[in-house]
Amino acid sequence: MRSLIVGTGSYSPAKVVTNADLEKLVDTTDQWIVERTGIRERHIAAPEEATSDLALHAARKALDQAGLDPKDVEMIAMGTVTADMPWPAAAAVLQGRLGNKKAFAFDVSAACAGSLYSLSIADQFIRSGRVKNALVLGADTLTRITDWTDRNTCILFGDGAGAMVLRPTDDDRRGVQSLHLHTDGALWPILHMPGGGSRNPISQKVVDEKSHYVKMNGREVYKVAVRALEESCREALGANGMTPGDVDFVIAHQANKRILDSTLERLGIPASKCWMNLEKYGNTSAASVPTTLDEAARAGWFTPGCSILVMAIGGGMAWGAGIIRW
């Protein structure tokens, strides 16, 4: 038994912020941002839009494509670190908005790797036979926790949501083949949000110190990302008896073009096999992988049974890679 992706959907908020717009906010240039990251613009949620609103659009598109009534979804797993409120889960809010009463719904906190973690959890439920219709999402509004005066971080992020519907298949040559997840919790200080949790509850001090925003050591994140992604991709390939040459397509978390280029180069996989969209969305955290998958699928990239190498890394540090056969 495997989990087959039978529907995908994504949503990007309407408002676009270009690098030229950012030049007016911080000391940066379009040229610097494009050269160091590959990003040209990003989409930003409207003031009244929260993460579950973005997720709702993506979920409806994925369910429509799967031909599945929202009421029949049995589980909802959402990767997010920017739920509508600290709790309940954005997935629970989404379940209510879908008019669904059947699904157990929860968020997964693995930052940019959140949708891969969620996919892996849902895959286990499908393989065990416990669930037949799973909705997996990645949705984030990172721009709500972005310090718009910090040029090290504000150039990177955008908002969005992506969704996948999973159903079981008896055809072992299709569906999720394996996913390999990793965490190195000693590395959390290089990418995190210090304020607003139980260690530093919301207070005037937290706000004054801007602890309610993303903090990042970009250079360290970069180094860890390239090493971790290469290792976990090799692990995923090895587990499936594959070499890099057997990979038809790559769907990767869109953090930084340089990170992806050098990971693919180390693996010996041509960059042309990797769907890129960070130029227009920036880093949309957990939304990135399902949004990228949705775009590539709707563009007709995949044929049944083709091999897709997936990979993501985010705060935690949390990362993973896997092989999906369409």
Ligand code: COA
């Ligand atoms: N515009 C112009 N200059 C900038 C800048 C900006 N937006 N941000 C930083 N700089 C400056 C720095 O202050 C530094 O100046 P200095 O040499 O005078 O101190 C210089 O550019 C180089 O900074 P550095 O941090 O070494 O740049 P970098 O090449 O590492 O690129 C990142 C910075 C953030 C683009 C890069 O480290 C990166 O992509 N890291 C991974 C981030 C990421 O993907 N995070 C999410 C993971 S899910």
